[in-house]
Amino acid sequence: MSNSKQLKIGALLGSLNGAGAENTILTLCAEFVRAGHMVSLFTLSRHADYQAPSNLHVISLDCENKKKAKPLLAAHTAAERFDLFITSKPEFYDSITADVKICSVHITPTAWITTPKRQFIKRYFKIRKLAKKYKGKKLVALSEGIRRDLIENLNCKPEQISVIPNPYNIDYLRTSADQQGDLPSAPYAVYVASLINRKRHRDLLKAFALMPNSDLNLVLIGKGKEELALKAFAKELGIDKRVIFWGWDANPYRIIKNAKLSILASEAEGLPRVVIESLIIGTPVVSTDCPSGPKEVLTGDFRQYLVPIGDIKLLSKTMSNALSHYPDISTLDISKYAASRVAREYLKIAVPK
Incomplete structure (x- = not known):
């Protein structure tokens, strides 16, 4: 395959709530559509602060219960046969069927652990749980800081991770x-x-x-x-x-x-x-x-x-x-954040030369 081929691309969000991860994935999907690819954006909830472009296919699973939503997503993705699928939710990664699937990591995972360091047993099990969440997955980190955290604190392999920033129109x-x-x-x-x-x-x-x-x-x-x-x-x-x-x-x-x-x-x-x-x-x-x-x-x-x-x-x-x-x-050089450039970096993962 080459990057000029029309690809079937999917993505998953919890909702179109007005937050950073939602804005990132929505911007990325809109750019894929603009580049001529077939894109389906799945959401668990119908709640929407952001308005999706009219030419973007949005499918609400209308199910925020993870156990019930996973088989729904699995059925959709098995039927659609996606070339590339991107999710910001690692817990759904194994429910997705696609030629290439990516978990985008929008946070510095261990920085979100609020348990004090002196409570080392609690922290240990929280970090262990996080490490399991990202183990063996193809990851995109939005920054070098996220990448370091994944490698140094969660034992992810460097070859698992690509660093691609947020896209901006x-x-x-x-x-x-x-x-x-x-x-x-x-x-x-x-x-x-x-x-x-x-x-x-x-x-x-x-x-x-x-x-x-x-x-x-x-x-x-x-x-x-x-x-x-x-x-x-x-x-x-x-x-x-x-x-x-x-x-x-x-x-x-x-x-x-x-x-x-x-x-x-x-x-x-x-x-x-x-x-x-x-x-x-x-x-x-x-x-x-x-x-x-x-x-x-x-x-x-x-x-x-x-x-x-x-x-x-x-x-x-x-x-x-x-x-x-x-x-x-x-x-300041802001060209690296342009949506078109960021989208091409994702496509390089899906369609390596």
């Missing part, structure tokens, strides 16, 4: 950023992230409260179970009048473009989409140096805008510095 992002829509009325910094503990909004709120620039607002785009607690915490810090809980927005890119600064305060990522999206749009970024991804993106002169996780004072100082001085974003 660069023209779409920039066009969306120019669209009209509601915007905050005062100058602001923005953080696009689900309102969950891992994203460490509390660290950001504390750092924001320390900043001397009282004319700046903070816009939090996203939804999640921590919203009420975070609103109360902002009030406790005395900054509730300057913190805007924007909620979910189908087009956050116009808000990112008009922000003075885009922030990532997370404690664990894979290859954080918002960092790259902000740079594509042209907005300065300050990020925690979390595992993994940010330090692979913010390189050279941009490395000074990486902050250790939990260093509130330095995060505040770095945000202030970024507002007054930031390197020329156009000097």
